[in-house]
Amino acid sequence: MNDFKERIAADLAAVRNRSLAYTDAEDDLLLRQHSPLMSPLVWDLAHIGNYEELWVLREAGGITPLRPEIDDLYDAFKHPRKNRPSLPILGPSETRHYISGVRGRTLDVLDRLDLSAPDPLHRAGFVFGLVIQHEHQHDETMLATLQLSGQPGLVRDADLPPGRRPRGADEVLVPAGPFLMGTDTEPWAYDNERRAHRVDLPAYFIDRFPVGNRAYAAFIEDGGYDEPRWWSPEGWRWLRDSGARAPLFWTRDGGTWWRARFGRREPVPMDEPVQHVCWYEADAYARWVGRRLPTEAEWEKACGWDPDAERSRKYAWGDEAPGPDRANLGHRAARPAPIGAYPAGASAYGAEQMIGDVWEWTSSCFLPYPGFHSFPYREYSEVFFGGDHRVLRGGSWAADPAAVRTTFRNWDYPIRRQIFTGFRCARDATPEEA
Template identity: 85%
Template sequence: MNDFKERIAAELVAVRNRSLAYTEAEDDLLVRQHSPLMSPLVWDLAHVGNYEELWVLREAGGITPLRPEIDDLYDAFKHPRKDRPSLPILGPGEARRYIGGVRGRVLDVLDAIDPDGPDPLHRDAFVFGLVIQHEHQHDETMLATLQLSREPGLVRDGDLPPGGSAGAEEVFVPAGPFLMGTGTQPWAYDNERPAHRVDLPAYWIDRLPVGNLAYAAFIDDGGYDDPRWWTPEGWHWRQESHACAPLFWTRDGGTWWRTRFGRPEPVPMDEPVQHVCWYEADAYARWAGRRLPTEAEWEKACGWDPSAGRARKYPWGDDDPGPGRANLGHRAARPAPLGAFPAGASAYGVEQMIGDVWEWTASLFLPYPGFRSFPYREYSEVFFGKDYRVLRGGSWAADPAAVRTTFRNWDHPIRRQIFSGFRCARSATPEQA
């Protein structure tokens, strides 16, 4: 096996170790549904193995199905999350044996494929990038489920660098074109393609994500009780949900507390706010006299290098993320303090755009011009339309293998259980432009 394939094998091992770590718990916790928004953890565990069997073993390797009778149980489009506990899904022990059996055959397929051949699933080992990223995304989903379980002691924490305050509050991005999306990243998803020119007017964007201190000021100023700051749909959600703070926040006297993986703690005011939905982010931006950035504005500020006239894979360049550039891969079970990664700044000087929190944008999830679905419509195409808003950047729970400046996430505007935050933007005045 050559070096390229050995790196892929190492990525497969790393993501599987992560999945097994998040499901190393009592069987009762794994089979229980902790929220109707989420699957039982054991469903996610077997699903990643079934997905790997479908795409690597059957589609790329031409191997006879191992467990075709369970395909329906793990088809995410046939069974909503709220219904999955009632399905005859595999128990924890059987799920672990199943995914282990799949994985042994997956490595055989890896050894046999030609990454330089004409098969689009084999080329650049795309099918392996597909399953590695898919499993990391489910690992992040597992973390969200563990947070909703409110069970302490299940999720490890870690150390993060201190924050910093040096720098302007917002960054100016001059008018002009840039290349949005990608045609060169081999493991990019279909919704990131094709690369296309976008010409934007000048704008300002926050140097850092909105922090807990700033968001608490919005709450204290009555932001949740003033319909002026909310869209009609957002105000309806606010009244129906009775939300009055980010999910998992409570107030005790004059102090805000949050429950983080089962343990209460004072809200750190120097961290990016997380567990807010799109409606909350949009309302805060209006209250602050700003707006959410479009995803094109977000991507230009994050990845475009104006001096080189090209897009970067990450804000700082094309080198892989390291501990001094971004908070990724569950380094700790929380966002890093604001200003913790000046070395991870983009060419425009915008910081913490990759890692810490997914960032809501103003944009609906829509196809790029010339979009073509690959390898299946249900990854992206069926979600295009007015029901989903785009998130960018990746959270502390996202793995480096599953993030880049062009990566597009999406969700319903009411979702708060995800590790989501935001930053604000504003259009430049004619004089500034």
């Protein structure tokens, strides 16, 4: 096996170790549905294996199906999450046996496939990148489920760099001009990231850092959840219906805000980016400070465009892989890093912490790029296009570097709060400022 295939094999092993670590629990925890928003953990684990069987073994490898009778059970588009506990899904031990058998055959397929072949599933190992990224995304989903469950044991308190206190409304200017949005060169990019296309933007300012807990707490204290003028009509309806008074997992005790984090109750660290806020909350905060959420194009230009080289970077700082001095990724610690912790991870325009820590809401709906072509299946992106979903960018502390880059597009409903989401604000530049 050549070096490239060995790297793929190592990535497959790393993500599987992660999946098994998150599901190393009593059967009851794995079989129970902790929220109607989420699947039972054992469903996610078997779905990971079934997806791998479908794409690596059957589609790329031409192998006879191992368990065709379970395909329907693990089809995410046939069964809403709230209904999955009622399905005759595999139990934990049978699931582990199944995914292990799939993985052994996957490594056999990897060994014999020609990754330079013109077949787009084979070329540059795309099909392996597909399943690696898919598994990492489900691992992040499982972490969100475990956070909702309140189960202890997943709080990793690895040291994170110290922060730097933001100076008031600290923002960076992104001058007017065109940039290339999306990618034609990233071999494992999803269909929704393609094709690269020119976008010309007027000058704007974007926050240097994500909005922090201290700033968000000030919004709450100023009556932000009681004042309809900060909320869109849809957002105000959500607020009235949900009864939300603060980010998810926050509670007030006397003069202190507390949060629940994987079974722990702890004071909210005021120097961290706010997380577990929905799009409506982010939009309301931005209105309160007289700003707005950035568009998806504004976010990507501020993060990845290098105006001197006139090209896109893979990450905010360049093309070098993320390290612990540049971004908080990969569940090194089960929380965002302090604001200002990663000056070495700044973009060409000076924006920081755009990769890792929290997924960042944008104002944009999830829509196809010009020249979009669905590949390898419509249900990854195409069926979600439209006005129902808002785009998130940048990855979170729970995201793996394999599934994060400046062009990567995540999306969700604007009411979602259980995911590891935050935001930063933007504003138009005046002619004098531009």
